[in-house]
Every structure is written in structure tokens, then in C-alpha cells.
Amino acid sequence: MSRSSPPLRVACQGECMVELRESPTPGLLAQGIAGDTYNTAVYLRRLTSAADLRIDYATCVGGDLFAPRLFETWRAEGIGESLVRTVPDRSTGLYAIRTDAHGERHFSYWRERSAARAYFEGELSPLEQQAGEIDVLYLSGISLAIMGPEMPPRLRTLLQGLRSRGARIVFDNNYRPRLWASRDAAQSAFAQLYALADIVLVTLDDERALQGLASDDLALQHSLALPCPEVVVKRGARSTLVRRVGQSPIEVPVQTVSRVVDTTAAGDSFAAGYLAKRLMGESAVAAAEWGNRLAATVIQHPGAIVPPEVMAWATRRGAA
Template identity: 40%
Template sequence: MKRLAIIGECMIELSGSPFGAMQQTYGGDSLNTAVYLARTAGKSVNIDYVSALGTDAISEGMLNRWQAEGVNTRYVLKDVTRQPGLYLIQLDTQGERTFLYWRNQSAARYLLQHNEFPLVADHLSEVDMVYVSGISLAILPAADRQQLVDLLQTLASKGVEIAFDSNYRPALWQDAQEARDCYQQILTYTDLALVTDDDEATLWGDTSSQQIMLRLQKSGVKQVVLKMGEIGCLYTDFNSETPELIKTTPVTNVIDTTSAGDSFNAGFLAGYLTDKSPRESALQGHQLAAIVIQHKGAIIPTSATESIDYNATNNSNKETTQ
């Protein structure tokens, strides 16, 4: 069984209309991936979520629900002085969303300053892979962010695989150059980059998939999954393989795209960590994301994902690109 540690933040999620009806749940890019990975991989992958929460009732409720999903929470640290952050999702008629956040004093933001974090850092050297996102990094104070970047480099030097989802959110960074400098450090030792064409264009100014792939190859990344929305994804192993376009079937009934990329990452990682081919892994990601975006909220009901056939393949979707 492979062991994966996912570092990040989960917040209280409110979804609805301002001063109207609101639904309360929870979400966060890394936690979304952890939950959907647990649902997809089952007991085939050991998943540790690494974060911090408070000691309040909502924090306890979150922990109980994550454990029920099959996510291990022994490395979710408890901060007696802080609580989870909060965000509000507003949806338009096409299912696209806008967000409002209250997270500057969240417990997860100060994860690395927790007196028990050194014990967590020691544990990370024992896992097979550590997964971190751009948001996981962006929320941290600058000194803590650099500490985490250095820790990841140390883990990589010890043979731990590093998976990085760039997930660029401009509002969380001082400016684009700060994000680029941070990302560039991580990309030099990233084994698997899970990136999105829109984010790459916004942050780096790339104008084509070829330009994105060339830049990432020069950065030192070993493998890349470039997510391209309804087109599908482009997978490349820079050591051996020709880029492969793995198409998805467009969804006509899009309700909420909140966890589209997070759930794709989960499906892909579930395949990757259980030795499925990149193509099979990507198809899992496509299948899962297609279901998720037809429901409201970051974490959809378990019943909605139980019927997915993760062994399905579609050879007609295979294309190569030079």
C-alpha cells in the first residue's frame, strides 16, 4: 500500500445567495482531493491529511467527517487559539463560481508554527509521496512558506515523490513574481506536476500547451498532467514518452465547477499510486470530475460517486501530439 501525505487547508464552506438561503459544509482544494482520493482508491492508498484546525465544535465535526471518508487525521494539529477559515461561494447560471474568503487568522495558516509540526515533518520522510498545492503555499506567511519549500526539497532528496498542483490564486500572493519565484523552486524537484492551462497562462504568460510543457521540462519536472477543461488533459513523461492527449466527454449539465480540478487530481492519483497507466489514471480523473461538476458544493454526496466504473477505458480518445 502506498502512503500519501496531503498538506493544505480546509475551511467552512457557505454556498448560496448573500442575505439569502445558505448551505453550510466544508471544503478546500487539498482536502477535496484527499476525500475524493479516499473514495476512489479505498484501502489501496493510505492518505494522511496534514493541516491544523481549532478545538471548537465545527473543527471536531470536520475531523469526524474526514475520518468517516477514510482520510487519516492523526497529523491534523489542534490550535487552541484559532479556528478554521471560512469562504462563501456564489454561482452564476453557467455554474461558474466566485469566492469571498475569511482566512487570515485560520489555524491552517499557522501550521508550521505549531509546536507539534516538527513531529509531522519527521513523519513525512516515511511516506511515498507528498502532495501540495499552490494554495497550500500561498496562505502561509512568507518565512513559513520558505520553510515548507525547503522541507519538500529535503524530502525529495530522500526519495519521497513530490506532487504539485499549481492552483494559482492571484489574490493570495503579494504579486505574480512572488508566486513565480516560489513555484520555480518547487518545480525543480517535482516528480508529478498537475497544472491547468488557464492558471499557467495567467501566471507565466504561456500561450500554448507546447509552451507550457517546454517551460516545465526546463524547470526540472519529471511528469506533467496539463488539465485543459472540456478538452481533456495532456500527459507527458519527459524521460520517455510522447505527449498524449486524453480526451474527456464534455458535460452538458454543469451545476458547480468548484472541485473540478481537485477531483480530477484525486482520480489521477488513485490510478498513479496503484500502478495504473497514465491513460487509465487520467480517465479515472475525467470520470470523477464529470460527476462532481454536476452537483453543488466542493464535496458531493458519497452516493453520487459510488456508481463510477473506474476500470472503464475508451481507446478512441487516445491521441498524441508533437
Template identity: 40%
Template sequence: MPDIAILGECMLEMAPTGQSNCFQQNFAGDVYSVAVYMARHSNSKVRVRLLTAVGEDAISLQFREALREERIDSTHVLTHPSRHMGLYMVKNEADGERHFTYWRGESAAKDFFKITDSYEINPPDYFFISGISLAIYDEPSLFNLKSWLKYLKDRGTTIVFDPNYRPALWSSTAATLEVYAWAFSLCDIALPGIEDMVQLYGTETPDEVFGLLKNYDIGTTIIKNGAQPIWYATSEETGQVAVTPCPNVVDTTAAGDSFNAAFLAARLSGDSLTASIEAGSALASKVIQHRGAILPRQHP
């Protein structure tokens, strides 16, 4: 059975219910969304391992229970003795576009590399990181992460990187560009969204993104572009896949994350590249028709 390790920060999400001043509590964060949807859509064909840190409080215990229910391996979910999970609130515009307010200063996940003497795991087949994963760590932690991922890649792990750029998490654009250059040079699969690439690099079209990333030895690049076709490039071919139409956009939270998850679940299960892209598009279309990052488990 192929396995994937997913590293980053999981958070408590407070999302509007549609009623005035009413919010619903959920667990979320980009890597949590990827882990949940991968576990659900791989049909137990992929082992999903989450690497993060939480606290000892009641919410953190609920989070661990949620991982168990979603069949996500929590062996490497560490317990911080004094910190807890971060929190964010979502506000949606009429067209479904979302805005976030964060409380993550004491997030336990930021100290993942500080509360363990050994974070070396058996090299997974795949390892997923995002721009948010990279942004939350201080310099010593980021140094350890870089060394660790090189160690894993040298032993055959396929590195997957979604830039998922959040300017507020970075000290400067220059700092972001330096870390992203390293991530692109290391990764085997890149999953950028046009919006992130426009903000950071000014690349407004798939061709411009491909032109930028050709400087790196990336085996597969998938470019997400909202309702526009999804572009892909490998060493053998370049093409595009139409996205699944969405008749009613309610909340675009986790659109990219759910695409990543279903795409990777299909790919790791042996599906073709285009079929995997179609799977990612189909799930993202469902997710953005509902509020919050995670669909109810009973949802088809």
C-alpha cells in the first residue's frame, strides 16, 4: 500500500452557517483538508500520515478523535505541553470568495521540530508540504525541515509541493522567494494555483508559470486556475483538462486542497494523470458548493 506523509498546521475553523452571527466549529487548515479528503477518496488504498502538533486541551483531544474517525494515521501528531491549536474564522462574499481572520500565535504546530528529538520516520512514498507549512516555522525549524526532506528524497520519497501563498505569514517577499526556490528545486510534483503565482511572481497565464518553473527539475506540474481549465506538464507532454462545472459556488474554502487530495489519491491508486486531474476537479466542485472546508462525512 502506498503511503503519504503530510506536514503542517491543523486549525480550529469557525465557519458561518448562513444564519446571522452563527458559526459552526470544524477542524481545518490546508494540510488537514488534504489529509481528510485523501483518506476518504483513496478508499483505504493509500495510508495517510499526518505530521503536526496539538495541545493537551479538550479541543486537541477532539481533534485526535476526528483523525481516528477519518482513518488518518496520527502516530506523528505530537503533543505540546503548553500550546494549543490555532483558530481562524471565515467570512464569505456573495460569490463564495472567502476571507480569513486568524489566531495562531500560540499554535503548537509551529513548534513541531522543537518538541521531539527524532522526527525521522520510515521514508514514505510521498511527502506533501505547502507554502503554509513552510511559513509557520522559524529559521532553525526550517533548517531541520530542509535537511530532513533531502534525507527522505535521497531515499526515494516523492516530494509534493503546493505553493499556497499567504503573504501575511511571511516576513517579506524576498524571504518567500528564497524558500519557494528551494521547495521548487526539491519537489517532484508541483501543484500551484494561478492566483498564488500572480501574487508572488506576476505570472498570469499557465504558459508563464511553466516558463518560470522550467528552471527547476520538476517531474509533474499541475496548474489550478479556478473555473478555467487545469493545465499539466510532464517531461513527456503538456495539456489541459476542463474543470467540473459548478452551478452554485457557496464557499471556495479548501477548493485547492480538495483538488490536491483527490488528485493525489487517484494518482497513488494507479489512475492516469488526466483521470486523476478529473477526480480532483470533481471533488473541488462539490466542496465549493458547501460552507466550510470539510464536507460532512455522509456527503457523497
């Protein structure tokens, strides 16, 4: 689908990190570049045309030896860097990952001095300076968590400004308890995003943990009642639920896979598939189907970012 008007400008805000993963050679680690909102940016770029969407990543990079690798990777994936700040006295976030026999992930992080934490500190960020050009802002619970115990007032001002001029805000709940000073702090920040977002992508397990709810049924009831126009609830192997304002939730089946290799970026890739369709004007149900299909592909391969060739069915050439 091509647009006659200028492409929508999509900003994905968060942290891009160096990923260390066990390699087939004993004692060696394979290096990659990943991060939840960055993963979504990559998959969204692969799924769409530059004539339809301009995708920029909004973050800070440090002054260490990893920074050039980040820029090289972004350019290779077609991700714009005009919203990036460099903070020379900070470092690039780093994490190591190991997956078990069921594809479940176990992480170790080194990010206390991560440059991305400083995006709304000091001088105005490029995202704030260019806010009038942004059509869609995508961010996550992790984007919020790395900024401190409370939502930065400048981020709140940015979100309110975007909302007032009709830009769309998309929020993925991605709740990681150990990144927050307290659950109360996380609940407060999330509540503000839920009130401002146009689309909220909810992983049900995360929302249950965030709200301290006793069952999935209570977590689902809470999620479907969130005060935003469009809510998508991801429930792992169970069907995805889509609720648009004034409408009953619709179930969208997930795709069954024979073997789960690595669940890293399952939700991030779903978000990309969903947004690829919604931003092009297709229905929420069609978007959820696309998101589920991409997530099913990604979890059958190791790492957050799978090789482009395994997405052949979803490329512009191969897409229906």
C-alpha cells in the first residue's frame, strides 16, 4: 500500500543495547544489537515501505567503543538516527542472555550508567525539538523504567503536546519489576501512559504482576477496562484479544509452532506486525493476525532480531 502524501514519521523511543549470547563455540559469546523498542523499530522497518513510514530511533548513545556499532546497525536496517543524542561520559547498555530447553529467557544486565537513561536530562532532546514533525510515538514500560523512579516531567509534556496536535501514542506495557524502585512508582507511570495512549499493547502476565492481581481473569478484566481507545491483550499461547472503544473484545487465534527456540522479542515483533497494518489503515483484527504470525516466526529462531530471509513471507514482495 503506497501513500500519495508524505510518509508518516514514527519515533520509537527507548534503549538499544549490546546483546551477548552463547555461541555454538564453547567459551565464546555472539554479539548482537537489541532492545525492546529497537526490536520493534527493526521489524516495522522490514515490514513497511519508506514511502509509507519514516522510522527513527530516539535514544542516547555513550562514548564507548560500542557506539559506532550501534550506528552501523541502525543504518543497515534503515532506521533513522536524527533523534539520537550522544552522551560521551556514559556507556552503552549491555546484557547477556541464555535460553533454556523451552526457549524461555534468562538475562543478566549491565546498564546502571547507560546513556539511554539520560535522554530527558540536560539540553532538549532531538525528540522534543522535532515533536511537531512526529506522527506516531512508540514507547514501552522499559522506556519509562530506565528514566528513573518517576515519569520525567519533560516526557509528560512531550506526550501531552503530541496528543493535543493529533499525533498517535502507542504504549507496550513491558513491565520489568527489577527496573523500578517500587511497584507503586511503576503503577503511577503506567497509569499516566494508559490515559494518554491511543493504542496500548498489554502482555497479560506483565499486567497481572504490575497490578498485583490474583488471577489472569482479574488481570484481563483490568486490561480491557483501560482508559484508551484501543487495547490489545497478548496471552502467550492463548488467543489475542482486541478491544476498541465502544466495542466488545474480539479473539484472534495465535499460530501454533512445533518448537519454540527463543521467546526473545516475541512481543516486540508482535507490536511491529500490529503497527505495520494499523498505521496503514487496516483493521485491528487483521493487524493482530499479522502480529501473531510474525511473533510465531521470530520465536522459532535464536536472538531478538532474526535474519531477514526467515521473514520472506512478510516482506513487501512476499506479503499479500
